[in-house]
Amino acid sequence: MVFRVLRPDSMSVWQNKEILRRFSRYRGIIDGDEIARYLIAKTIECDFSPNDSLEHLEILLHEKSLEFNELIEEDTERIKYRKTSSPSYIHLAETIANKYLESCIFCERKCEVNRIDGQKGYCLITKDSYVSSAFLHMGEEAPLIPSGTIFFQGCNFGCVFCQNYDISQSWKGKRNLDDIAQKVDVKKLATIADKLVDKGAININYVGGDPIPNIHTIIGSLNHQTCNITQLWNSNFFLSNKALSLIIDLMDFWLPDWKYGNNKCAKKYSGIDNYFDIISRNHKRIHDDGSGEIIIRHLVMPEHIECCSKPILDFVAKEIPKAVVNIMGQYHPQYKAYQFSEINRRPTSQEILEVKRYAKSLGILYEPVS
Ligand code: SF4
Incomplete structure (x- = not known):
């Protein structure tokens, strides 16, 4: 048996009644009282041929999503006795993901x-997925640790201040992926996830870089994973609508980054078009139609309180009130941030305090995870 010293707040956070209420299903999976969504999806029979047209498969996916959402409302005891089906809803999602790869639209860069x-x-990722590391992460938010975190190489963003630039961007055009990361297929990824569960993970946390370019591999690995474990999507969240439809029912917990409160700042620092429109749309979908169990990570950036932090918090309070926000004060200039004088410093304690006060004034829950 492996004994680990956990951060004390990873236990005490569950004494917070509001955290327990908002993350009740996630807590239930940890305790074995609930079933991970992907295991439920495996029991949904799906009759299709990989040769069916993409349009037909997308219509079928929508129908299966409706079936899934009816099923998940049923009593857990009844769901427990359902048999795994083959092909299932997950096989369908994997098949569609592989078709999207032929003309990639996984993220809104399209x-x-x-x-x-x-x-x-x-x-710069082809059909092959690469994992740069996988380990039990003890530094995530208190309700998430120990988190079985899988870091994928590569990213669809180009943030000038990237805090993970070694695995997301700086290798591009300079290094061969086979020299710096491990190539994984669906079975290998499932094995990595299973090993993390054996080591004591309470969730499987897909991150990077970003997991978006690897959706097909992640969905495929779910056909080979068997543990009742929370599936967690930790991402910049710039998914296309169609890509989000593939995973919205399969993920139990969402850990999106929400950096910018407008389109202009996103274009300037990350080279992204329509950021706020897309990110707000995706957050609304996972809140209303997905599990709704969400911790948003907001990195407070210097000089960006009025244009970014406050509009994000306004949206959260008004449109997605079940979400919990981690207000992060650890921004520091990295990578190419020195090229922009306004973000070439850490945020001051006043700036961080101002964001926290604003969140409090809107009734947003942030303290237990910030
Ligand atoms: S994942 Fe996004 S950035 Fe990568 S190829 Fe597909 S659409 Fe382009």
Whole structure:
């Protein structure tokens, strides 16, 4: 048996009644009283052929999503006795994901390159997924640790201040992926996840870089995973609507980054178009139609309180009130941030305090995870 010293707040956070209420299903999976959504999806029978047209498969996906959402309302005891089906709802999602790879639209960059044929879009990832590391993360938010975190190489963003630039961007055009990360197929990824569960993980946390370019591998691995464990999507959240439809029912917990409160700042520092419109749309979907168990990570950036922090918090309070926000004060200039004088420093304690006060004034829950 492996004994680990956990951060004390990882236990005490569950004494917070509001955390327990908002994350009740997640807590239930940890305690074995609830079933992870992907295991439920495996029991949904799905009759299709990989040769069916994409349009037909997308209609079927929508129908299966409705079936899933009816089923998940049923009593857990009844769900427990359902048999795994093959092909299932997950096989369908995997098949569609692989078709999207032929003209990639996983994220809103919509490069439309054929990644199966080895073409590369902005993220420079072909059909092959690469894991740079996988371990029990003890530094995540208190309700999440120990978190079985899997870091994918590559990212669809180009943030000038990237805090993970070694695995997201700086290798691009300079290093061969096979030299710096481990190539994984669906079975290998499932094995990595299972090992993390054996080590004591209470969730499987897909991050990077970003997991978005690897959706097909992650969904495929769910066909090979068997543990009743929370599936957690930890991402910049710039998914296309269609890509989000593939995973919205399969993920139990969402850990999105929400950096910018407007489109202009996102364009300037991350090279992204329509950021706020897309990110707010995706947050609304997971809140209203997904599990709704969400911790938003907001990195407070110097000089960006009025234009970014406050509009994000306004949206959270008004549109997605079940979400909990981690107000993060650890921004520091990294990578190419020195090129922009306004973000070439840490945020002051006054700036961080102002964001926290504003969140409090809106009734947003942030303290237990910040
Ligand atoms: S994941 Fe996004 S950035 Fe990468 S190829 Fe697909 S659309 Fe382009």
